[in-house]
Amino acid sequence: MNDNPCTQIRHDFPIFEVSVDDQPLCYLDSAATTQKPNQVIQAVKDFYQSQNANVHRGLHTLSEQATTAYEAVRRKLAQFLNVQSREIVWTSGATASLNLIAYGLSDSLKKDDVILLSPLEHHANIVPWQLAAKRTGARIELLPVDAQGILQLEQAKALIENLKPKVMSICHASNALGNINDVAALIASSKSSGTVTVIDGAQSLLHLRPDLQQLDCDFYVFSAHKALGPTGLGGLYGRYELLNALPVYQSGGEMIDTVSFSGTTFRPAPEKFEPGTPNIAGVIGFGAALDYLAAQDHDALFQHEQSLYQSLLQQLSGIDGIRIWGDTANNVGTVSFNYKNEHHYDLATLLNTHGIAVRSGHHCTQPLMAHLGIEGTIRASLAFYNNQQDISRFIAALKDTISLLEE
């Protein structure tokens, strides 16, 4: 079968040459972390092999080269997101970014202010806000989500206008269900209330390549490893005036202007949020990931993901007893499901014996699982390097697993 554009692209990902328990890998867990193309692996290797030096410190050649390369990636990402490079802060990941923002915004929260979240949020977009609420006396309210796990847009817009939240922090796409939320509409509804809007882009950066000026959000967080880049790196975009007004979160070297025992002054954003030696190799690797993505036809990749998703949905729906959760009409390509009353743990363990990598459990979204009235799901999440054969193998393994469970 001609599986264009995937056929060629798949060769860029060396992991697919690896056998897992003597079987070719069927990787359907890209929502947890994406695989890395050769270009990213090579860039990290090249950096350590021939360019390694610390950034922003030395006058020597290697340090200057490292600094130039490191800052070039900040510009590259800014361009990718259509924002200014001084509005990009590197962190260790989306979780660290959300912690930085929730801590920073605490200064402007007071008793009974509303922090608006949704039941779809990952724990990383819940717990930092709970801590902020505890510090300030602000209260957390939730956007409405139906029994299928879909955000109710019209009710949500009315709620935003009614509650006038100080902060709204919601995911662009749900990690557990794959739903794409109409965040642009929600942000637009919050404008008249002066709400600070935070978008968790962990699941959207790769699949949706958002234009942040169009979204018009105040903050956007992401993890590099969910968009072909290395682990241990992420970042955030912050609208510059808001970003620069946030207090220092962690302190140390590099982010200071002057230090004396009578007082210390900090450099402006983004430097004031990047203390210590950053993840230089991670940034360089992520730069290669951004170059890789820029060289692809995004529409073609998205269409490919969506056609695989439709095929997966269709074949799953053909199995009696499968219950699929979430919004299947607006989705980044993640299918979250249960089979009758079978435990997701049994399903995932047996699927693994076929070389199928899926995630099982609550996906760090316990409030969402409670809302849906389940303990957890099986989650199969796609990326553009998947192909029809992955879908066929998954469906065959699932049928085999079901018949083993029902013996």
Add this chain to the structure above:
Amino acid sequence: MDLSHIEHSLAQHGAWQGKYREIMLLGKALPAMPDALKTDDALVKGCESKVWLHLDLDEQRQRLILIADSDTRIVKGLLAIILACYNNQLPLEAGKLDAYELFDKLGLIKHLSPSRGNGVRAIVERIHQQLQVLQ
């Protein structure tokens, strides 16, 4: 269910599907725990699936009585193996048992690695903690 029987039936299967079939059959043979006994106290923490465990001593015979249940088929099967190992033992003897060695012998050692969420390790630790209280 004795251990040599379990060992024999697992050894027949080279492929994991076959091993899991046997494990799930062991689980099916394990009597369900009455709901009244599935208390929070009996719940073993550290398991992705739910596991309930009760350990008692038959005072007269000085032998251990363990009952356990899980909401997943595979973990229930693994519980059946653990119970076959500890049930009816003298407390002192049970304290010397090494479930890790047993799982290694059965080719199931990967279930004891900390990265597995099924909590077999947590169950074994709970049994040994309770044994210490008995002694």
